[in-house]
Amino acid sequence: MRAYARILNSALFYGKNWSIMKKNQLFGGIEGGGTKFVCAVGTGPYDIRAEVRFPTTTPKETLDQAIAFFQEHDGISAIGVASFGPLDPRPASATFGQILSTPKAGWSGAQIVESLRGSFDLPIGFDTDVNGAALGEFCWGAAQGLDTFIYLTLGTGIGGGAYVNGRLLHGLLHPEMGHIAVPHDLMQDPFEGACPFHKDCFEGLASGVAMEKRWGQRAETLPSDHPGWELEAHYIAHALASYIYTLSPQRIIIGGGIGQHTRLLPDVQQKTISILNGYVRAPAILENIQTYIVSPGLGDRAGVAGAIALAKQAFQEK
Ligand code: ZN
Numbered sequence: 001m002r003a004y005a006r007i008l009n010s011a012l013f014y015g016k017n018w019s020i021m022k023k024n025q026l027f028g029g030i031e032g033g034g035t036k037f038v039c040a041v042g043t044g045p046y047d048i049r050a051e052v053r054f055p056t057t058t059p060k061e062t063l064d065q066a067i068a069f070f071q072e073h074d075g076i077s078a079i080g081v082a083s084f085g086p087l088d089p090r091p092a093s094a095t096f097g098q099i100l101s102t103p104k105a106g107w108s109g110a111q112i113v114e115s116l117r118g119s120f121d122l123p124i125g126f127d128t129d130v131n132g133a134a135l136g137e138f139c140w141g142a143a144q145g146l147d148t149f150i151y152l153t154l155g156t157g158i159g160g161g162a163y164v165n166g167r168l169l170h171g172l173l174h175p176e177m178g179h180i181a182v183p184h185d186l187m188q189d190p191f192e193g194a195c196p197f198h199k200d201c202f203e204g205l206a207s208g209v210a211m212e213k214r215w216g217q218r219a220e221t222l223p224s225d226h227p228g229w230e231l232e233a234h235y236i237a238h239a240l241a242s243y244i245y246t247l248s249p250q251r252i253i254i255g256g257g258i259g260q261h262t263r264l265l266p267d268v269q270q271k272t273i274s275i276l277n278g279y280v281r282a283p284a285i286l287e288n289i290q291t292y293i294v295s296p297g298l299g300d301r302a303g304v305a306g307a308i309a310l311a312k313q314a315f316q317e318k
Pocket of ligand 1: 178179195196197198199201202203204
């Protein structure tokens with residue numbers, strides 16, 4: 001019994017195959033963004049031992065820089081990549097580990113996982129940036145102990161990751177929560193929308209790009225009492241109501257640059273309650289909305305934490 005307790009003290013048991021995770025185990029994380037890559041080595045978001053960031057250029061040049069960074073660090077157990085998409089995160093698929101068709105020049109078909117496997121004999125985790133951020137929030141942030149929740153990022157674009165019944169949601173490919181339809185009253189908001197695929201989808205009406213096109217200035221320069229913020233909260237609340245109806249999340253985490261605007265969250269909370277109109281009779285919504293629609297627990301560490309969380313998951317599932 002004492003030996004058993006000692007094992008529990010020195011190691012944590014995880015995963016289908018009971019892979020043993022040691023304390024202080026090092027993971028590599030790549031936060032792959034459309035404009036910059038962040039690579040980090042650490043045990044978690046509060047223990048980053050080394051970090052580097054560089055601009056996203058061609059796939060080869062960018063991935064070579066990431067590989068060179070990890071080759072400088074010994075003892076990494078797995079590498080996780082939380083990337084811009086669309087991408088293929090399904091390990092059983094022939095195109096697993098690739099960026100799919102993207103407007104970003106040169107990146108369609110980029111083989112991220114294969115490039116890393118060419119240099120490292122390690123488990124490689126690969127998922128969307130928002131699914132990664134969701135997993136990071138589950139491990140260390142605002143979603144600890146939950147089994148179904150959403151991580152939404154509101155920035156230049158809009159994307160959502162979903163953790164459903166204890167797993168990141170993939171399905172056909174991965175969720176595209178930014179592109180759902182939201183009610184668009186052209187009398188109230190004559191802006192036609194900025195999405196190249198759908199014009200006035202949620203992202204087309206509420207992304208940073210949409211706000212800048214509509215108001216002629218960047219969202220972060222709009223004063224707090226500008227009507228643009230109320231309109232923004234209106235669209236976000238409609239999107240959240242749709243996610244609540246379809247996925248029944250136990251919590252919704254809102255990250256990204258626009259999501260952190262001080263005026264936004266309380267407005268979104270109240271408008272979401274108003275749109276649901278008492279139909280979803282959950283105390284979490286009706287009585288505790290401040291702890292239901294929340295900011296990321298990891299703040300601006302959510303991205304790199306997500307990549308490390310994907311590495312940890314890949315190690316556990318190897
Ligand atoms: Zn769209």
